[in-house]
Amino acid sequence: MEVKTRFAPSPTGALHIGGIRTALYEYLVAKKNQGTFSLRIEDSDRARLVEGSVEDIVQTLEWLGLDFEGEPVLQSKRVDIYKEHAKKLVEKGSAYEQDGAIYFKTKKTGKTSIVDLVGNRKIEFDNSTQDDFVILKSDGYPTYHLAHVVDDRLMETNPVIRGAEWISSIPKHLMLFEAFGWEVPRYAHLPIILGPDKSKLSKRHGAKPVSEFKKDGFLPEAILNYMALLGWTPPSGKEILSLGEMAEEFDLKGVNLANPVFDIAKLEWMNGEYIRRMSDEQLTEKLQEFLVDHPNKDKIAPSVPIIKDRIKKLADFIPLTDFLWESPEYDIAQFEKLNIKNKKEALEKILEQLRTMNKPWNTEIFEKTFRELAEEEGIKAGDMFQLIRVAVSGQLVTPPLFESIRILGEEEVVSRIEKAMGLW
RNA sequence: GCCGCCAUCGUCUAGUGGCCUAGGACAUCGGGCUUUCAUCCCGAAAAUCACGGGUUCGACUCCCGUUGGCGGUACCA
Numbered sequence: 109m110e111v112k113t114r115f116a117p118s119p120t121g122a123l124h125i126g127g128i129r130t131a132l133y134e135y136l137v138a139k140k141n142q143g144t145f146s147l148r149i150e151d152s153d154r155a156r157l158v159e160g161s162v163e164d165i166v167q168t169l170e171w172l173g174l175d176f177e178g179e180p181v182l183q184s185k186r187v188d189i190y191k192e193h194a195k196k197l198v199e200k201g202s203a204y205e206q207d208g209a210i211y212f213k214t215k216k217t218g219k220t221s222i223v224d225l226v227g228n229r230k231i232e233f234d235n236s237t238q239d240d241f242v243i244l245k246s247d248g249y250p251t252y253h254l255a256h257v258v259d260d261r262l263m264e265t266n267p268v269i270r271g272a273e274w275i276s277s278i279p280k281h282l283m284l285f286e287a288f289g290w291e292v293p294r295y296a297h298l299p300i301i302l303g304p305d306k307s308k309l310s311k312r313h314g315a316k317p318v319s320e321f322k323k324d325g326f327l328p329e330a331i332l333n334y335m336a337l338l339g340w341t342p343p344s345g346k347e348i349l350s351l352g353e354m355a356e357e358f359d360l361k362g363v364n365l366a367n368p369v370f371d372i373a374k375l376e377w378m379n380g381e382y383i384r385r386m387s388d389e390q391l392t393e394k395l396q397e398f399l400v401d402h403p404n405k406d407k408i409a410p411s412v413p414i415i416k417d418r419i420k421k422l423a424d425f426i427p428l429t430d431f432l433w434e435s436p437e438y439d440i441a442q443f444e445k446l447n448i449k450n451k452k453e454a455l456e457k458i459l460e461q462l463r464t465m466n467k468p469w470n471t472e473i474f475e476k477t478f479r480e481l482a483e484e485e486g487i488k489a490g491d492m493f494q495l496i497r498v499a500v501s502g503q504l505v506t507p508p509l510f511e512s513i514r515i516l517g518e519e520e521v522v523s524r525i526e527k528a529m530g531l532w
Numbered sequence: 533g534c535c536g537c538c539a540u541c542g543u544c545u546a547g548u549g550g551c552c553u554a555g556g557a558c559a560u561c562g563g564g565c566u567u568u569c570a571u572c573c574c575g576a577a578a579a580u581c582a583c584g585g586g587u588u589c590g591a592c593u594c595c596c597g598u599u600g601g602c603g604g605u606a607c608c609a
Contacts, residue, residue: 117609118608120608207607210607237535237536243607244607246607249607251607255609256609272537272538273604273609274604275536276536276537276603278536300602302601302602304542307601334544337545337557338544339544339545340544341544341546341556364538364544365537366537366601367602368544369542371543371558374557375558377558377559378558380571417570417572418570479567489567490568494567506568508567509567
């Protein structure tokens with residue numbers, strides 16, 4: 109049986125981080141089975157339409173590398189099809205018009221059940237609980253139920269993969285398929301992702317639009333990898349895997365049935381993992397793309413090796429390196445934390461050494477010189493370097509000192525230390 | 533309320549009747565490396581497998597119930 113999956117979001121806003129797991133799993137199922145993955149926009153509720161969301165959805169999928177087949181299918185352009193099908197049901201006697209809308213006449217006896225692909229479990233409903241429901245609204249647009257059944261039949265979707273919030277609607281859909289005389293597709297209902305407080309993941313939990321994650325410097329590969337593991341573990345047990353590897357190992361049966369909690373800390377760890385696995389050249393390129401208005405783009409490359417192990421997101425680059433191109437604002441409180449008694453005197457000695465040192469400064473000689481100076485002054489070498497660090501950067505924590513100094517250049521270092529001395 | 537789904541460390545999970553006095557990852561804590569911070573390495577703490585009944589020679593694993601969480605209950609998706 110040919111596998112065709114589709115991601116079917118409604119354009120009521122930017123694409124949510126939670127929503128992309130559904131898209132990802134649909135994509136993986138298609139790829140694993142040499143099937144196709146497409147995009148359908150469920151814009152049958154005109155009141156909730158948010159302008160720009162279709163573009164956002166398309167761009168986000170592209171950015172993530174979840175390539176879909178062909179053009180997005182817009183339900184709003186298919187109203188005639190839904191109307192036609194609704195009419196057919198009226199003619200058959202399975203539906204009726206009331207208050208300008210068309211209602212489906214549900215069967216009230218017996219049971220309706222499916223075997224869900226997620227976990228391979230049986231889900232069953234008593235038909236006596238099923239009320240008649242609207243399939244075509246009075247504005248001529250279909251409700252989700254009609255649109256789903258008609259579209260997924262016409263698009264030959266199989267399996268239908270969607271969120272677990274649709275489980276309760278299963279009887280509606282199966283009855284509709286039956287009324288049309290169509291074969292029922294296989295279904296997979298994915299557990300709903302929760303926020304840290306265990307309520308449905310929403311904006312206040314950091315279920316920000318994917319575009320926000322992009323803005324923070326999360327990498328698409330890391331986002332995908334993390335989302336894949338939210339509720340699923342590959343048989344190989346691997347934690348870090350590419351889209352291709354995921355597709356090979358993925359199986360809906362193995363998806364956990366419980367609702368997973370979104371954990372930003374683990375996503376950050378994974379993003380850092382991806383950053384560290386990049387070559388310096390790749391990271392440099394990523395950063396240059398990411399930091400569009402950076403004042404010193406040519407200085408990004410040399411600073412990459414010293415920050416690579418220190419950032420989890422691309423945006424972390426900024427606070428870590430801004431002292432390299434911006435003159436620091438000194439705060440005497442930072443110096444007070446150092447374990448050195450007479451800081452000004454120590455800084456004078458340091459300057460003396462720097463002025464007489466051969467340029468360009470050599471890292472080995474630099475280190476040796478100040479270790480010796482530290483000994484002469486009765487200061488620990490570590491404290492000595494911390495003093496230089498703060499004098500050069502204004503901060504207690506920076507990337508490696510010697511490398512930072514090399515990027516800054518001799519003149520700048522000297523002038524900064526002179527400036528720092530002005531504090532006393 | 534009614535209907536449905538679910539239930540292993542704080543979080544993501546491994547586990548499909550004996551290999552589990554429950555394994556891994558993130559986070560946390562401690563140590564090593566080290567000019568700071570990270571990275572990296574080592575280690576620790578962390579789950580009476582929600583609870584109660586069965587079934588079985590034997591249950592984290594099967595069944596029932598309870599509790600709890602989540603979803604649905606719209607001319608929203």
